[in-house]
Amino acid sequence: MAVFRESVPRDLPGKMMEINWSLVLLLVLLGGAGIGMLYSVAGGDWQPWAGKHAIRFALGFVGMLVIAMFPPRFWMGVSYPIYVLALILLIGVELGGATINGSQRWLDLGPIRLQPSEIMKIAVVFALARFYHDLPVEDVSSPGGLFMPAVIIGLPAALIINQPDLGTTLLLVATGGAVIFLAGLSWKIILAGGVASAIGIPLFFQYGLQDYQRARVMTMFNPDDDPLGAGYHILQSKIALGSGGFTGKGFMEGTQSQLNFLPEKQTDFIFTILGEEFGFVGGLAVLAIYALVLANTLAIATSCKSTFLRLMTMGIATTFSLYVFINVGMVMGVLPVVGVPLPMISYGGTVMLSVLAGFGLILGAHIHRHATPPRGAGLFG
């Protein structure tokens, strides 16, 4: 039986032709929205956020296109090394990281401050995708096939929760879980895992969380109880969004944000500013762009021939989507305040670069969707 094999572009112009420009356009729209909102939040000033955000976006954009050019064989080769490196960096943070806002997340490397947990999000996806790529499909639900992914997710999760950074830990576990699910884990085990979670999560809530984290979860349910304490952020955010109304107060006219009622408005609460100034129309438009991005990546993932590219794409897409859901859910008062940025729009260097790098990989997956790298390939194999 003759197999019709679609070709994989090998030269640079050929690869350029295969870039998924609609996805690129959506990302540019998001980046532009971020620059605009940060300009507004600063009271109509490029300083201190909008200018840097634009530069980072431009650098990350170029980096994204460069990353997209690399073949999957290369990424398979560096998957485990990147994972190990990220693990080492995480341990480094544990030993000598800078403390910001009460948690150790940053690694100060002279001019660059690195947030290893951000790198780890991609590294885990890499490692899992690589692992499942090599694993015979019938072994996915075997003890050996379960043990390794558990280690791959568990090690960094333990390190990150110790920082302590609950939000990132949950993201990491959720992303890893999604990849395992997509790899074909049997429903029996999924069910068993569900039951275990139903028992384990309450126990974890009681004994595994810091007081402030527990308080944040609790205030989610009735933030109005303590409008000047822990629920303050959520309430102020809801007021800002709600007072924006259908069409918003207008660009740079958001009173809540301009008068500093919102904390960390340039990072975690940027969607609030957007909703206040552009109203329901603006908020929905941004959500629609995110939904289109997700749909696009889903189409790319299903079009890929190799397990590695499929899982990698879906893993990255999952992280990205969870960012959006958690952040927007948080500012609208349906999820607890866990300090997750809104990708592409929130101010923050590491997040911007890691998200664009992730999309570089997805764009690369699209370009190389017909590639079928063999199992067990080494870095240069």
Added chain:
Amino acid sequence: MRADRQEQELRFTRRALMMGGGGALAFLGLGARLYSLQVLETERYQLLSDDNQFNYHMLPPSRGRVLDRFGIAIADNRDSYRVLLVPERAGDVEQALDDLSHYLPLSQSRLDRVMRAVRRGERFNAVTVQDDLDWQTFATINLHAPDLVGVTPDVGEVRSYPYGPSFAHVLGYVQTPNDNDIANDDPDAERLLRHPGFRVGKTGVEIAQEHELRGSAGALKVEVDHLGRVIRELPDQSSNPQQGQDVVLTLDTDIQRFALERLGDQSGAAVTIDVQTGELISLVSAPSFDPNLFVGGISSVNYSALRDNDHRPLFNKAIQGTYPPGSTFKAVVAAAALEHGITTPSETVRCTGSVRLGNREFHCWRRQGHGIVDLRDAVKKSCDIYFYEIAERLGIDRIHEMGRRFGLGEHFDLGIAGVASGLMPSPQWKRARRDEGWSTGDTYNTGIGQGFTLASPLQLAVMTARLASGRMVEPTLFRNAMAPPAPHIDVSDAVLEQVRDGLRAVVEEPGGTSFSLRGLGIEGVEMAGKTGTAQVYSITAEERESGVRDQEDLPWRLRDHGLFVCYAPADNPKYAVVVVIEHGGGSSAATRPARDILRRVVARDPSSRPGVFADLGSDKSGGSDGRLP
């Protein structure tokens, strides 16, 4: 193998689409939430947003002043430099106070008081840490204010009583309202009452006229940021406070101060009244206290010193204290006797120093007796025997009725609380109160102002004013230019002239009980008066034997009260003065202070002096018109 692979691909696609579907649901959920916040509930959040953005700073009204009859402010407001603390902004209140104490020493009791106020109040209500800072301290705190979280230097108004003790009992004082005051006040006023430094009247005129004096608060709309810091003010959308109204009293600051000074360290009262109008010129109770001490919260040491003083400085003796009128009441009995025709001016009674009634002996104050006395002599010399005789003939009912006509036992509404009604006894009263029949002995005692009769200095002033002017004057404390002239008293002018002639003789003729005063001391102006002694304790026979002969030999609290009522000019009465000295040991303690006050008030009023402004002086219907301030 290939089927496997296809199977795996299909399963991946299925599961990827399941996740995609989950994502789509999540987006739908977020969109729905956004719709509910921004479209369905937008009005509610717009209101909250305005609340956040705009704040109203209360502008408390200036309290109305209290003025004396000439417009001198006797209760005023002055600027007070103070430090406020907003617990909500301070966060850690103790830390904030600790920081503040580097620039402003705070005593432990002060700290305790602030902490109590913080615990009691709402977190967002400012609490006064300290009032009345000197400029140096205030400037220092202002300089460091940016570092003192939650601490606000502020200039407020505080009540001041420039004449201190002089008007203490009349004006009362203001204090920070307690929870009770707030609960009993208009609910709309609660925010104002809780405003730091805001005070309400607690006693006297301050509480009686609270409504007029208070005014109502205005509000300044300000735009604030999340820390409550004012970004700008919006005067166009603000309302000005309605300042409190001034209240004008009939009192004369000069006479009031002089009277208090003249009473010295005695315990007593001095009331000066315009006999034609009933306007009170002075209303003094001694000893007094400084109401300014109460405004900022009096210390417990100071307060117990006032409370425990046996001269009762907190008690307003002028209107609350009641005393047997003693011989001052004889003028009323004399008027009753003539009015009822039970005696004539020429009829005489023989005073031997005592008279027997049944098995009881009733004495004259002059043990050796006055000999033959007519009504004029009896008033002039204050002969008790004469008045026993007259009283018996009159009977208690007619004495009681005449006493009431002169204002004894009557409640006068001065517009401030605590006015005592005193007592004009009657057989009905005695029956009801003591379950005993009225005896002739009771009538004897009532006839000379002893026994059950009780009158406040205010009532004695009204009695004297009605005798002097022949008008049914009512005492007034608040200036009212529109008041109609008082009607004539229901006693004939001829009778009143007879009694006044006797009262003039008391002071102006040799043999009068107050002749030693040598008159008013103003050339050409005569005065009239009547002494009185209210017995507090009867010196027993044993004490007499053991050497107690005199009032001076008794402890202070057992000595008799001294009373003197007087008016001037005798021929055209303008002013009456009543002085009561508690435990003064007899009337002589009261006569000279009363005379001095009367002289001063007459001297201040040129129209009452002959020859000067004679034309104006002819206006007998009174009012203060035509008198010089």
